[in-house]
Amino acid sequence: xxxxxxxxxxxxLKRSNADQxxxxxxxxxxxxxxxxxxxxxxxxINENIVLGFDCQDGEFIEVWxxxxxxxxxxxxxxxxxxxxxxxxxxxxxxxTMRKLNVQGPILQLLKGANRVLRWVEILQTIPTEFExxxxxxxxx
Amino acid sequence: MQAxxxxxxxxxxxxxxxxxxxxxxxxxxxxxxxxxxGSDLEAYQSGFYEHGMIIGHEFAGEIIALGEAVHGWSVGxxxxxxxxxxxxxxxFCKQGRQVLCRxxxxxxxxxxxxxxxxxxxxxxxxxxxxxxxxxRQAALAEPLAVCLHGIRRSSLKVGDIVLVLGSxxxxxxxLQCAVLAGVRSxxxxxxxxxxxxxxxxxxxxxxFNPLEDNLVxxxxxxxxxxGPDVVYVCTSNSSAYQxxxxxxxxxxxxxxxxxxxxxxxxDFLSLVxxxxxxxxxxxEHGEIPxxxxxxxxxxxxxxxxxxxxxRLDEVVKYGFKELLKPDTEAIKILVSFEGGTP
Numbered sequence: 001x002x003x004x005x006x007x008x009x010x011x012x013l014k015r016s017n018a019d020q021x022x023x024x025x026x027x028x029x030x031x032x033x034x035x036x037x038x039x040x041x042x043x044x045i046n047e048n049i050v051l052g053f054d055c056q057d058g059e060f061i062e063v064w065x066x067x068x069x070x071x072x073x074x075x076x077x078x079x080x081x082x083x084x085x086x087x088x089x090x091x092x093x094x095x096t097m098r099k100l101n102v103q104g105p106i107l108q109l110l111k112g113a114n115r116v117l118r119w120v121e122i123l124q125t126i127p128t129e130f131e132x133x134x135x136x137x138x139x140x
Numbered sequence: 141m142q143a144x145x146x147x148x149x150x151x152x153x154x155x156x157x158x159x160x161x162x163x164x165x166x167x168x169x170x171x172x173x174x175x176x177x178g179s180d181l182e183a184y185q186s187g188f189y190e191h192g193m194i195i196g197h198e199f200a201g202e203i204i205a206l207g208e209a210v211h212g213w214s215v216g217x218x219x220x221x222x223x224x225x226x227x228x229x230x231x232f233c234k235q236g237r238q239v240l241c242r243x244x245x246x247x248x249x250x251x252x253x254x255x256x257x258x259x260x261x262x263x264x265x266x267x268x269x270x271x272x273x274x275x276r277q278a279a280l281a282e283p284l285a286v287c288l289h290g291i292r293r294s295s296l297k298v299g300d301i302v303l304v305l306g307s308x309x310x311x312x313x314x315l316q317c318a319v320l321a322g323v324r325s326x327x328x329x330x331x332x333x334x335x336x337x338x339x340x341x342x343x344x345x346x347x348f349n350p351l352e353d354n355l356v357x358x359x360x361x362x363x364x365x366x367g368p369d370v371v372y373v374c375t376s377n378s379s380a381y382q383x384x385x386x387x388x389x390x391x392x393x394x395x396x397x398x399x400x401x402x403x404x405x406x407d408f409l410s411l412v413x414x415x416x417x418x419x420x421x422x423x424e425h426g427e428i429p430x431x432x433x434x435x436x437x438x439x440x441x442x443x444x445x446x447x448x449x450x451r452l453d454e455v456v457k458y459g460f461k462e463l464l465k466p467d468t469e470a471i472k473i474l475v476s477f478e479g480g481t482p
Contacts, residue, residue: 034354038365050357073356073386075365101365103356103386105407 002129003081004037004049009063012053015122016060022122023058025115030056031108032070038077044132045078072104082134084120091120143194143256144455144475149187152195152456160252160260164209167263169219172275173449173474174199174254176459177283178310182376182399184460189249197223197247199254200269200278201477210263220278220432221254222265223247223286224423238425239289246423255455257477267428270436276449277435279474280309280442282424284431286397287313290421291321294395296370298322303359303368303387304344306375307335309445309472310397312342314372316440319343327359327368329383334469338444350379355387363389370395378402385410393417449476 001007016022037049052070054062076084080099083089092113094100102109109116128139141159144152162168175198183189200220203213213219226233226241233241247253247265269278287310296302302318304311307330318326325345330336336347348358359367367389373380373396381404384394394416411418434440447470450458459473 034357036357036360048361050354067354067357069350069352069354073354073360075356075360103367105382105386105405105410106413107407107409110409 026058036075141257168205173279194252196253196255200275285424285427289424300369311374
């Protein structure tokens with residue numbers, strides 16, 4: 001499934017809610033996220049992809065395409081997200097290096113870094129097709 | 141005369157009192173218009189003004205009597221007044237920071253203000269109105285002066301991108317001041333559609349609704365992913381304060397003019413990692429002449445901000461209570477006194 005499409009989002013929701021380790025780590029957190037995958041026109045990504053996730057007490061209750069108000073907005077070029085999903089770039093390293101820009105109460109995000117890292121591990125298990133020049137890195 | 145007294149939280153009482161007599165260095169002003177300020181509203185809710193004072197620090201009128209030692213002023217002069225009277229002698233006054241004076245008197249807060257038919261004032265805080273500025277317009281000179289003070293105190297530079305959170309009276313004036321100061325773009329965050337529409341009319345490049353729009357996504361898209369250089373917080377809504385830290389660009393400034401009387405959870409890690417400056421602005425000192433000139437030159441429009449005029453005896457019912465409604469479309473409500481000249 002293609003990174004960011006409806007099928008992909010539903011798979012994120014299904015796998016995240018099925019993962020007991022993630023649910024345990026995210027218990028007590030009431031957060032919503034917007035992920036902005038920024039266009040990289042010279043590598044075939046012509047438009048931003050904007051995705052939303054609402055996670056309440058460890059359970060993803062809604063996922064959506066497009067922009068809504070959320071507690072956190074995480075923004076990075078499409079290629080940076082690909083690097084994170086491939087395991088080539090760690091999420092916390094990406095934040096620290098400012099390759100991944102976090103807007104929101106970053107303290108809350110970093111204090112629960114383990115849940116973020118576990119969530120990335122879940123995303124890495126999803127067979128994912130990338131677009132443009134990044135198609136060579138598809139996850140199977 | 142009739143006057144509106146602050147008697148504690150939720151208690152503004154209009155009552156009859158003797159008309160004040162000016163001392164030898166004062167003048168007696170017949171008030172034409174007096175605005176209800178956001179700080180009056182906060183005091184009405186929290187009770188933080190001195191009890192037993194006549195409120196009102198946004199007013200204009202005409203001189204009807206002079207103290208014996210007053211020179212350079214005449215009966216019939218149209219005037220407005222500074223919102224405060226610093227001592228002039230303390231360390232802060234001597235540093236030119238009169239707003240921080242250690243013996244500061246504030247009009248309508250620590251001494252009787254202009255929400256009355258008449259007010260007796262020291263001439264030191266008076267300003268004569270330009271010919272083409274009405275007393276109705278001049279009632280907004282004080283909030284405009286506060287915004288000018290804020291612009292001067294903030295880190296704003298020509299060519300900057302600005303975000304204004306909230307578009308009540310202060311937000312709409314700050315928007316116009318930022319345009320005057322030579323910014324590249326002003327964006328505004330506002331929930332109320334009527335106010336949002338007015339922000340566009342007064343120069344905002346874009347207006348966003350924080351309940352419907354992801355401000356980070358929208359503003360990043362318009363600022364090459366950087367965010368605004370300065371965010372002016374012109375609301376008492378506590379959620380706006382964290383929004384400001386989220387939205388300002390790294391290395392930028394959050395400038396607070398709003399009076400938030402609730403504790404605001406603040407993520408100081410964001411502040412440190414983003415090297416964000418936070419600064420506040422309070423009152424004004426010496427900015428009234430510029431404010432009056434901007435109104436006279438029509439470089440700042442105050443008339444669109446005036447939602448309605450009410451009588452003094454309506455000040456609670458149609459003034460304070462209206463402005464405290466969460467869905468109010470009113471911006472500035474002026475108490476009009478008999479004899480006011482529009």
